[in-house]
Amino acid sequence: MLCLSVAPAQVIRAPQALEQAGSAIARLGHRPLIVGGDRSLVAVQSRLKPVLEAQKLKFTQASYGRDCSEASLAALKQAVAVHKADLIIGVGGGKALDAAKLLAYQCGELPVVTIPTSAATCAAWTALSNVYSEDGAFLYDVSLPNCPNLLIVDYDLVQTAPRHTLVAGIGDAIAKWYEASVSSGHSEQTLIIAAVQQARVLRDILFQKSTAALQAPGSEVWREVVDATVLLAGVIGGLGGAQCRTVAAHAVHNGLTHLPIHSSIHGEKVSYGILVQLRLEEMVQGNQLAATARQQLLKFYTEIGLPQTLADLGLENITITQLKQAAEIALNPKSDIHRLPFKVVTEQLMAAMVSTTAPANSNPINPITTNLVNEEVAQ
Known part of the structure; x- marks a missing residue:
């Protein structure tokens, strides 16, 4: 049996999306644990805290450390137990979001919200977490049973990230075509064909719009490229599964x-x-x-x-x-x-x-x- 986790249950995307997402978060739990890196937690605190307080949610936060590692996950599980968390909110870049997703799964498949602070990866979308050593060496990945319950793309928040994070996200996203076309380009399976063709569309969008987007942060074309790197890149892995995910570039x-x-x-x-x-x-x-x-x-x-x-x-x-x-x-x-x-x-x-x-x-x-x-x- 082939099971696909194609997409988050809900995606909210807009400038000031955080301020509009309170009720959607509250529907998922009452005692959220916010997981992120030290800088990301500070960056969103002034905006996220009032949203959660307005919904009368009992929240606390915990840093994942430097990497999504086994030691980091063990410490985060302790934080879940102490707080009696019933919801995980991941805030930050790819490793923070991977840690939040995997933590939620390991703690009894708790609901999870992802809030990317940059457009550097599609981790906010996917049902996958990468695990690293304490020194940042890739060890293995874990396929998760579901994509996040809620993904919040706040363009104002993403725009505060350094320029090179979007450049890196473009590089990560464009790899979908070069890898999927090799691993699955001759497939006759309908959804894999769809995934490979979406990878081609993604490549063309990035070729056509990336330069203009990087020259005009916050503009409409910039948002389109952010959507391409965070959302559309995730769609491809969701539709195609492991067969359309990675080849030599990620290796x-x-x-x-x-x-x-x-x-x-x-x-x-x-x-x-x-x-x-x-x-x-x-x-x-x-x-x-x-x-x-x-x-x-x-x-x-x-x-x-x-x-x-x-x-x-x-x-x-x-x-x-x-x-x-x-x-x-x-x-x-x-x-x-x-x-x-x-x-x-x-x-x-x-x-x-x-x-x-x-x-x-x-x-x-x-x-x-x-x-x-x-x-x-x-x-």
Whole structure:
């Protein structure tokens, strides 16, 4: 039996949406625990507190710490028990919202409200949580039985986030097309076809509107791009399920999180991972469409400021040993990189990771050697 969690039960989106959402929150519970990062909790306190007080809700808050980790979740469960919470409200970026969703599930499938403070991911929408180590290394994901009960997109709140968070969200969202088209592009299943085509639509919207949106925060086109990164990106995973979720771009992200020197945020690493995936398709398969797509993306990345190389991610001093470590983690037996229609070995992935900006069809590598990787890193 295939069960899909396509969408939140209710989505409220508007400027000042928080002030309009009190009754919708109150219908879900009377003793909410607000979960977020330290900065996010401070950022929303002055607006969310009066809304909850007006509904006579008994609320308290708890920080998830630095990552959605097993230790963090254990501490949050204690906070749920102490407060006797019957509702979880997640506030913040992707990791905060993942922590809130997974906490609600682990505490007896409590209702959950998600309030994103940026447009950096689609975590506010999805029935999925990623779990990390205390050091920020990706460990595993957890599929949840339901999307959030309520998603509140307050455009005024999202607009307070730094510009680079929306840029990262664009990178994370646009990956849907490059990954879903590879993993599911030949499917004959109706909903998967729909998901793949929605991924194509999402890509086209972001190509057409991202530059204008970033130049005019708060404008109508800016809101459309926020909707694309937070909402439409979530729809694709909801319709297509795991088959339309991730391939090499997210696998590369996961590998990079295990490096002690990584500092970029999720969507930045994923957008770089798209280039790595296309480079693999180009080098290993001789895929001309992948070569063309990579050059198109490089131009788009330049326009909006997405990273194109390891150096752009702050990894200019990465060693061969560290590069190999990231590649091997990305290639672990359970990795989604194996959804690619061809086998990838460590040396191939390493070579792709250091040649994301190479001219189209350059350096046809067969076999790919560690010596080549050494040379390209040195350059």
